[in-house]
Amino acid sequence: MAVTTQRAHTKEELDTRKRSSASHRFEKALQRKIVGQREAVHALVELHQVFCAGLCSPGRPVGNLLFLGPTGSGKTRIVEAAAEILFGDSRAIIKVDCAEFQHSHEIAKIVGSPPGYLGHRETHPLITQEELAKSHRESLKLSFLLFDEIEKASDSLWQLLLGMLDKATLTLGDNRRVDLSQTVIFLTSNLGGGEISELMQGGMGFVQPKDKPAAALDQKVERTAVEAARRKFSPEFMNRLDNVVVFHPLKREELDEILDMELAQVQKRILDSTAAAFLFQATGEAREFLLEEGTDPRYGARHLKRAIERHVVSPFAKLLATGQVRSGDVLVIDRCPGENRLTFYKENERCSYSTHMIFAAPIANPLSNANLQVA
Numbered sequence: 001m002a003v004t005t006q007r008a009h010t011k012e013e014l015d016t017r018k019r020s021s022a023s024h025r026f027e028k029a030l031q032r033k034i035v036g037q038r039e040a041v042h043a044l045v046e047l048h049q050v051f052c053a054g055l056c057s058p059g060r061p062v063g064n065l066l067f068l069g070p071t072g073s074g075k076t077r078i079v080e081a082a083a084e085i086l087f088g089d090s091r092a093i094i095k096v097d098c099a100e101f102q103h104s105h106e107i108a109k110i111v112g113s114p115p116g117y118l119g120h121r122e123t124h125p126l127i128t129q130e131e132l133a134k135s136h137r138e139s140l141k142l143s144f145l146l147f148d149e150i151e152k153a154s155d156s157l158w159q160l161l162l163g164m165l166d167k168a169t170l171t172l173g174d175n176r177r178v179d180l181s182q183t184v185i186f187l188t189s190n191l192g193g194g195e196i197s198e199l200m201q202g203g204m205g206f207v208q209p210k211d212k213p214a215a216a217l218d219q220k221v222e223r224t225a226v227e228a229a230r231r232k233f234s235p236e237f238m239n240r241l242d243n244v245v246v247f248h249p250l251k252r253e254e255l256d257e258i259l260d261m262e263l264a265q266v267q268k269r270i271l272d273s274t275a276a277a278f279l280f281q282a283t284g285e286a287r288e289f290l291l292e293e294g295t296d297p298r299y300g301a302r303h304l305k306r307a308i309e310r311h312v313v314s315p316f317a318k319l320l321a322t323g324q325v326r327s328g329d330v331l332v333i334d335r336c337p338g339e340n341r342l343t344f345y346k347e348n349e350r351c352s353y354s355t356h357m358i359f360a361a362p363i364a365n366p367l368s369n370a371n372l373q374v375a
Helices: 022-032 038-052 073-085 104-111 129-133 155-167 191-201 214-232 254-272 284-293 300-320
Strands: 062-066 095-099 143-148 169-171 177-179 183-189 243-246 281-282 330-335 341-347
Touching: 022 038, 022 073, 038 062, 038 073, 038 243, 062 073, 062 214, 073 143, 073 183, 095 330, 104 155, 129 143, 129 177, 143 243, 155 183, 191 214, 214 243, 254 281, 254 284, 254 300, 281 284, 284 300, 300 341
Parallel strands: 062 183, 062 243, 095 143, 143 183, 281 330
Antiparallel strands: 169 177, 330 341
């Protein structure tokens, strides 16, 4: 008697939206350091996931990313933040400032001079296998190569880039070959920044016009930046890119988050200072003053950093130098009523400061460096 059995076939749907634990941690860490710019964060996380899975295209760089957008929107910052997360050091990047390579003969700084040329032994290539390997870790053999303001590069640098982006190789002046197959190549450009700033007019530069929906304006910003890049860059260059990411001008709520991050960095500098360790807090009026002073559609978050250095860090330094602030103090920063400046005072003792104050000779005794316990 023959016995037949039927084998049940079941389908299990797989979730391609899931991330590995390493990529998930990388994404969360990036989101803590980068305000807004979700497309850029997503592009880096996707690239990290593909690299960790070992599925990168053979014979090509890990990724070729072009970051477009106005100055101060975070294009270079996101590369530094990713390096800090993955390699433990935001400076673990080989950075090529293309403004320094606007003439053909300056390419020797990157690849070195050929043997026989005068001074070839003194010209050390900027990009070498040894330099790329400096960022490698036991668990992550990856390097970052950044070409900043790529639109300013000379034709000779363009020719080098075409080979690097396509074949992941660079031939140095002494005929040594550099393997870029474990390298992410970042390129940044401010192309279209002026046109984008014009699109954002109608507020303070970061406030979108009320008569334009946010989504429609974002699409127009992306289209403007990409069209500017296509006018500047050749089709063979654009075809070698894996992703073009447009960084949007920062909105008010995003600048508010950046203000929190920058003030936290100032607090860390104070606690790490050898002069004195104290705490401070800024009132809502003081925060509004800093945002007003630090908001400029042409400079983005960089202008906010300069405003903090000028109106917060510099006064702190003078208060420390004159002994008005010591270890353990708690300061409050407020806006001076009726004046375009900030005022500083202790919680229990008024300690007003004017930016026009002229100090005499520095105090003779150094300030105490007692440890400050933070609850």
